[in-house]
Amino acid sequence: MENLVSLAISLAYILLVLGLATLVAHIQGGRSEYSRKLVHVMVGNWVFITPFFTSLWAVALVPLTFIVVNALSIRFHFFKAMGREHENLGTVYYAFSMFVLSSAAFLLGWRELAFIGLLTMAYGDGFASLVGRRWGKHHPFSFAREKSLEGSVTVAITAFIVSLACVALVRELHDETKTMNRAWEFGMSASFAIFVTESVLIALATAIFAAFVELTGKNGCDNLSVPICTGVFASLLLRYGSVGMTVYLLVALGILIYAYQKSAITADGIVAAELTAATLYAFSSIWVAASLLLFFIAGSLVSKISNSTKKRGECRQGDAGARNWKQVLCNSLPACVALWLAHFSHNTNTAALICFSVFAAACADTFSSEIGMLSRGKVLNLINMRPVPNGTSGGVTLLGIAAGMAGSALLAIPSAGQYGIRGFLFVLVLGFFGTLIDSALGSTIQQRFADKHGQLMDAPAYPRQRAVVGIAYASNNVVNMLSLILICIFAYFLKGLVVP
Known part of the structure; x- marks a missing residue:
């Protein structure tokens, strides 16, 4: 009964808000920023009703309904008072945020x-x-x-x-x-x-x-x-x-600001990285938190090493330059999700091992790619061992393989502080294996386009160009995340080699 009453109150409140917004829009002679912002502000007050819901389905039903209604409104212009002349998906994002946060707040308390x-x-x-x-x-x-x-x-x-x-x-x-x-x-x-x-x-x-x-x-x-x-x-x-968490976040912020000044990360990348840092410190050990900073510093440094060969190779890639929020999340989200799940299942020791492995794999892939493109030797497709142009996804060089091993070893060092030499070797091997998985996926499923000479490249040569190889929308970021998810799975099933 409590849920039905809360749903009825929610419906009545939203109808009241839409009615007021429509009245404001009518007084002002049509849709306006004031009527739109009235809806924006007043709808948020629905959160005060959420404590009265007693079931997840009920608290989630309201924002789910908003998502559908807002999407239809954008398409068919049902509620002109809450839309802009040049509409985007902002109202749908608003409703989706309500769904995610109200549902998560209910589940976590x-x-x-x-x-x-x-x-x-x-x-x-x-x-x-x-x-x-x-x-x-x-x-x-x-x-x-x-x-x-x-x-x-x-x-x-x-x-x-x-x-x-x-x-x-x-x-x-x-x-x-x-x-x-x-x-x-x-x-x-x-x-x-x-x-x-x-x-x-x-x-x-x-x-x-x-x-x-x-x-x-x-x-x-x-x-x-x-x-x-x-x-x-x-x-x-x-x-x-805690005091330790505050110091850590300030250190992370200082590094990120410096990296931004050096064009190593974008502003939205700073947001993703700082939120990742807070998650790692809150749910894991100082060693895991330190591994994130080590990975970012090392990855930013090697990305600045360049020569003429690497510059030509970067022209074939679609995500060269400063790290944005997508790249940050694709390299850290698997570790963060593992920590969130482990924290509420009280298995954080295993999650820490998974995190070390993920960051070692991410660092190995970064070192392999950034340093490998410096090589003037042959670049071979990892699957069929045929020569490919420098900078092509799935291509490997001897220099890149050696660099990948070095990157994995570097990020395996923090794991020794928590798991000893056995943990170091476990993370080292799994991290290096991660860069091989990434290259294999890059040469098979990653979307690639043809340049004017018919050679494959990651970035499209012109707008709306269709991929000639791989799966559509499987970008380098998608491949990175998939490879790290696989590392999470391998680390979980092999954890017995390190964790009793």
Whole structure:
């Protein structure tokens, strides 16, 4: 009965919001930014109804319905008050964020995950657009010229207020008997001062992170990135934050900022990398967290080594240049998913071994590719051993194979700190095996295109060119992720060689 009542209240509330937005649009003579943002802000308040749901199907049904309705509205223009003249998928992303966060919050029992993420998106992103349009006169962000400093400050302030309220409430409920009662009994005690300080610091870090994430969102994608990234980041800080974690994240941020200045990573890549760093530190050991930094530093350094042969090879590739969020996630997501699953199944020791293997394989592949392209010798297809042009996916050289072994050995070093020499050898072998898997997949399933001479290349020679070899949309990033997923599987089934 509670679910049916909550569903009825949800439906009545959404219809009320759409009615108000339609009225505003009518008063202003048609669709407007005000009517659209009214829907954006008010729909986010649905999160206040979620605690009354008692079943997952019910809490997920509302945003799933939004996804379908918004997708149809974009196609058939049902609700003109909530759309732009040049529509993107922003409203669908909004509903998908609601589905992911409300469902995850219900399953994990992390109410702040949905509240912080969705309210920051609703109020922060919603008001930022209006503030930016009216008062936005400063545009200092080179990677987001269309967004203003005034709008970003609005996002930060909103995220700070929302996060502080949610963090303080959750922490008070968790520490009610031990900390808060004592604090109120004896006045502004040391325990209460620490409580306030930690809550403010978490909210401040979340506010800065949310504002930066909003800057990197394009074409409505901020409706997806802002709520999910902000909610996860704040929840990790709230539940697993420590002095060590703070220091680690600041070190990671410093490295990423330096890499950005050297054009080794993009702004959205920084978001993905910092969120990965928070996940690794929260759910695993310092050795695993250190392996991420080591991988990024080593990979960025070898990517800067170049000669004329490598430059010609890079012209055949589609993802040369600074790492973006897709490349960061494809190299780290398998490890993060393994940690999330292991954390809630209480098997983190095995997950750490999987993470070491994943990063060793990723580093081996990076070293093999970046250093291998320096070779002026023959490049052979790993499957049929026929010569291929330098820079072609699936091609290997003796220099690249040796570099792959070196990259795997480098990233196997942190594993020795947790598993000893047996763990080092396990990760070394599996990491090197990973680069061979990547080359095999690259030469078989990765999409490749023909240049004007009929030779294969990763990047299309012209817009909308169809792949002549491989599976459509199986890009180098997809191949990287598939190879690392396979490494996760191998590491799991072979873990008995290291973990008792």
